[in-house]
Amino acid sequence: MDASVIIIGAGMAGLGCAERLMGSSKSVIVLEASSRVGGRVYTNRSSSMPIDLGAQWIHGDQGNPITALAKKFGIESLPFIHDTLYYPLSGQEPLHLNNDTIEEEFGSCLQKASLFASNASHDLSLKDAMAKVSPNFKNDTEKGIWDAQIIRTGLINAGDPWSISARHIQKGKSFEGSDRWFPDGYDQISQKLARGIDIRLNHSVFSITKIENGVMVDTNQGMFTAQKVVITVPLGILKGRVIEFNPSLPSSKLKAIQMLEMGVLNKTVMVFEDRFWPRTGHLMPPQSDSLLHKSFSCMESYHKPFLIGWSVGEKALELEKLSDVICSERALSTIRQMVGDTGENPIVFEASRWAADLYTYGSYSFVPVNASFDEYDVLSQPFESLHFAGEATNSDYPGTVHGAYLSGVREAERIAES
Numbered sequence: 001m002d003a004s005v006i007i008i009g010a011g012m013a014g015l016g017c018a019e020r021l022m023g024s025s026k027s028v029i030v031l032e033a034s035s036r037v038g039g040r041v042y043t044n045r046s047s048s049m050p051i052d053l054g055a056q057w058i059h060g061d062q063g064n065p066i067t068a069l070a071k072k073f074g075i076e077s078l079p080f081i082h083d084t085l086y087y088p089l090s091g092q093e094p095l096h097l098n099n100d101t102i103e104e105e106f107g108s109c110l111q112k113a114s115l116f117a118s119n120a121s122h123d124l125s126l127k128d129a130m131a132k133v134s135p136n137f138k139n140d141t142e143k144g145i146w147d148a149q150i151i152r153t154g155l156i157n158a159g160d161p162w163s164i165s166a167r168h169i170q171k172g173k174s175f176e177g178s179d180r181w182f183p184d185g186y187d188q189i190s191q192k193l194a195r196g197i198d199i200r201l202n203h204s205v206f207s208i209t210k211i212e213n214g215v216m217v218d219t220n221q222g223m224f225t226a227q228k229v230v231i232t233v234p235l236g237i238l239k240g241r242v243i244e245f246n247p248s249l250p251s252s253k254l255k256a257i258q259m260l261e262m263g264v265l266n267k268t269v270m271v272f273e274d275r276f277w278p279r280t281g282h283l284m285p286p287q288s289d290s291l292l293h294k295s296f297s298c299m300e301s302y303h304k305p306f307l308i309g310w311s312v313g314e315k316a317l318e319l320e321k322l323s324d325v326i327c328s329e330r331a332l333s334t335i336r337q338m339v340g341d342t343g344e345n346p347i348v349f350e351a352s353r354w355a356a357d358l359y360t361y362g363s364y365s366f367v368p369v370n371a372s373f374d375e376y377d378v379l380s381q382p383f384e385s386l387h388f389a390g391e392a393t394n395s396d397y398p399g400t401v402h403g404a405y406l407s408g409v410r411e412a413e414r415i416a417e418s
């Protein structure tokens, strides 16, 4: 046997699992298809400053394991307040939407919508269920704010409001405290976590076969054997059947893979010489069907100021077909509609294209209409010598860095106890 345990994927789940197993008597090899560690924690360092094209925030810094890792590694993070300036119409004064108020007021509407869908004979989409519980709007601005909040919920879930299950919209847990971000890049966490672990980069796994007393893993660089294997590849890779399983995975797992959706959320990051927008969390333009970017996050640190444009679902897929130049033009035009045209142009521009990424085929999982959170639990169950980790196996915290990391730790503990 090459190792006691082979871990497939060096994202936060794989690294969390390897780090925890290293404290045990098990020997571990991590096989990673790409040329870097971190997976969807991805900091582009090709320009004058680090730019995160994957995960951005620690969501809720109290009790969050990523806060603990940042502290342990001495990595600086900054707080981020998610307040929004909503622009009802081009050229009009924006409205300040306080994040805590939104969370409370809109959260209770989401609860009502979820209850409505749960009591209905069939599941409804977030959009349809919200229409059932929507208040009477006094004017277009009130309606606009409501629609903007539904879109914001879609952005958080990496799905279009007409795809997301209303029954399950409020499931899952979150940590208390502020959100924080890393001005010098989120990948500092994955890089530091990876230290000392035997990671084989550019090793793409294409089949996993049961053998006597263990498992054989075939890669583009040869074969590896181990007593146990932990599979942490993204849901998009499982959906795409990139890896062949011999014997096949049980039908319950195949069904869960099919039922859950791999959402698409893309970022358009523009760095400017000087800030020309108000100092706030997010800018939200008047929403229209043609809009590529649904909102912009305003980022500021000791580096240059930058804006992150967010595209989700169908629009995120549309973005992937556009050239950088067109994508940048469309983002700038939306920003200028809100804050005016100061003639500023970005000095650095980067856009993510997660659906086309061969190692993820999407951004992160969500529960679509007619699926449920139970699918996450089915995905997390071990099958013979195979263990499963990754954000789409964590029904408490799916779609997050901490959820991925904790799922890796969970499987390490399961293996250590077996």
Ligand SMILES: Cc1cc2nc3c(=O)[nH]c(=O)nc-3n(C[C@H](O)[C@H](O)[C@H](O)COP(=O)(O)OP(=O)(O)OC[C@H]3O[C@@H](n4cnc5c(N)ncnc54)[C@H](O)[C@@H]3O)c2cc1C
Pocket: 008, 009, 010, 011, 012, 013, 014, 031, 032, 033, 034, 037, 038, 039, 040, 041, 053, 054, 055, 056, 057, 058, 059, 203, 204, 205, 206, 232, 233, 234, 237, 242, 243, 265, 266, 267, 352, 354, 359, 360, 362, 363, 364, 389, 390, 391, 392, 398, 399, 400, 401, 402, 404, 405
């Ligand atoms: C745009 C975007 C923004 C986000 N924002 C946030 C945020 O602000 N906060 C937050 O908490 N989370 C955020 N997330 C989600 C978070 O990044 C993920 O949930 C988390 O990083 C997933 O980790 P993972 O280990 O499960 O998967 P991954 O990080 O995808 O790791 C899986 C690894 O498997 C490898 N792999 C794939 N196929 C094979 C193969 N055949 N053989 C070998 N290796 C393979 C991949 O290359 C990858 O390295 C965001 C994600 C995206 C895309």
